[in-house]
Amino acid sequence: MRTQINVKYLDHPEIKEADSILRSCVHCGFCNATCPTYQQLGDERDGPRGRIYLVKQLLETAEISEKSQTHLDRCLTCRSCETTCPSGVKYGRLAEIGRGIMEEQLPRPLQQRMLRWLLRHILPYPNRFGPLLRLGQMFRAFLPRDLKQQVPLKQVKRPLPSQQHPRRMLVLAGCAQPSATPNTNIVAARVLDKLGVSLFAAPEAGCCGAVSYHMPAHEEGLMFMRRNIDAWWPYIEDGIEAIVISASGCGSMVKEYGEKLKHDPAYAVKAKRISELACDLGEVLVKEDLSQLQLQDKQRKTAVHCPCSLQHAQKLSGLVEQILQQAGVELTPTKDKHLCCGSAGTYSLLQPELSQQLLTNKLADLTIGNPEQIVTANIGCQLHLGSRSSVPVKHWIELLDPQ
Structure with a gap:
């Protein structure tokens, strides 16, 4: 794709990266075949190829319309198109810049x-x-039906392990997860405790920065990232494993983090190290011997939902299934695993109608x-699926909770 960037943006710090991404696109259209919003709406502007042209138009003409903004807003940033793209176009990054x-x-x-401000500040x-x-x-119990569905039931917290092990790992507590699904990290700590690993959170760490960065309040998102780096760094110097x-x-x-802060002279090196140490919970457990765990719900038929952020962003598709199968959990078939459930961070709140359509499709898939329960690897997906699922929806780690 040929580009001619408007002089207005030539000094923009991210414009060279955006230009390079645009030039890598051969506009073949393979991406549309796996785009949830294009499949749902059938509009070229609601698929990756069309949105790439909208960003290109913005950067070349320095003009943007409300219609173009709407089509870019409808993008889930699920990055399914990146998994499909034969040219390796970094669509997610281009969407962020645009x-x-x-x-x-x-x-x-x-x-x-006002809605976006409230979401970013709550x-x-x-x-x-x-x-x-x-x-x-x-x-x-007194809320309207639609609102009631969005409020998860309160979890009874399970006890945390008290042992201290030579092997130590940090865990990201997150922002919504400690209140909405506190047992996720508690059970993770219980499982790792049985495997001889102490899992703990840094008190000063918080939101990863995704809520702000994706809305897109980039500087605010970077502020959260820097705060986490500062909170984690003493533990990294002390030798935590991951x-x-x-x-x-x-x-x-x-x-x-390393990519987002690569131009920050005070944080670039530290951010790169953070990214090297970061790993999904599944990446830890797949290397461990799980035979000593006495599993709960082992005999219950289970459907696995792999979040877009796990399969398309982190390229870890099939990881959860591998762990659960090794543990002896009976998995049921699903279809169209690559398509988003419609949660996508704050998307379910900003694009409720389209989000609900995608949720209907995903629950059917x-x-x-006929599973007896559904498991996933992301709190947003868990709450979104659970709002309308006829069977319980859990984080997959809960199936490995030791007795």
Whole structure:
């Protein structure tokens, strides 16, 4: 693809990267075949190839319309197109750059700005999100049906292990997960404790930065990243083995800290090291001997939902299935595994109608084998699927919780 970048953007720090990505696209259209929104809407502008042209038009003409903004907003950033692309186009990164410039250039209506501001100032902060969630859980029975579905039931926390082991790993506590699904990291700690590993969180660490960065408040997202690096660095110097992330959406972001902060002289080296140490929970357990674990729900038929952030961003498709099969869990068939469930971070709140259509499709695909439960690897997917699923939806680590 040939490009002629507008002089207005020639000094933009990310423009060379965007130009390189645009030039790598051969506009073959293979990406549209695996794009959830193109499959749902059938509009070229709601597929990766069309959105690439919209970003190209923005960078060449310095003009953007509300219609173009709508089509870019509808993108889930699931990156399924990257898995399919024969040319290796980094579409997700191009979308980030394009959205960032678009956000600066085209002010949104007041209602949209307010919603995005609220999401950015509540979700990433556990001390704000937690009390609001508990309030919703308290009055859940009295809420309207649609809103009630969005409020997860309160979990009874399981006990944390008390042993200290020579092998130590950090875990990202996250922002919504400690309040909505606290047992995910608790069970991860319990499982690793049985395997001789101590798992603990750095008190000062928090949101991975994805909520802000993807909205796209890039500088705000980078602020969260720098805060986590500062919180983790003393433990890294002390020799921790890994930074474990049980939410694949957060994991894909932490693994990109090195790329996101490569131009920051104060954080570039540290960010690169953080990304090298970051790993999905599955990447840790697949290397361990799980035979000593006494599994719960082993006999229950289970459908596995692989989040887009795990299969397309982190390229770890099939990892959860491999671990659960080795542990003896009976897995049921599913179809169209590459398609997004419609959660996609804040997408389910910003694009509710399309998100619900994708959720309907995904639940149908996950239940063709009549499973008794569904497991996934990302809190957003877990809550989204659980809002309408007829069977329980859990994080897959809960199946390995030792007795």
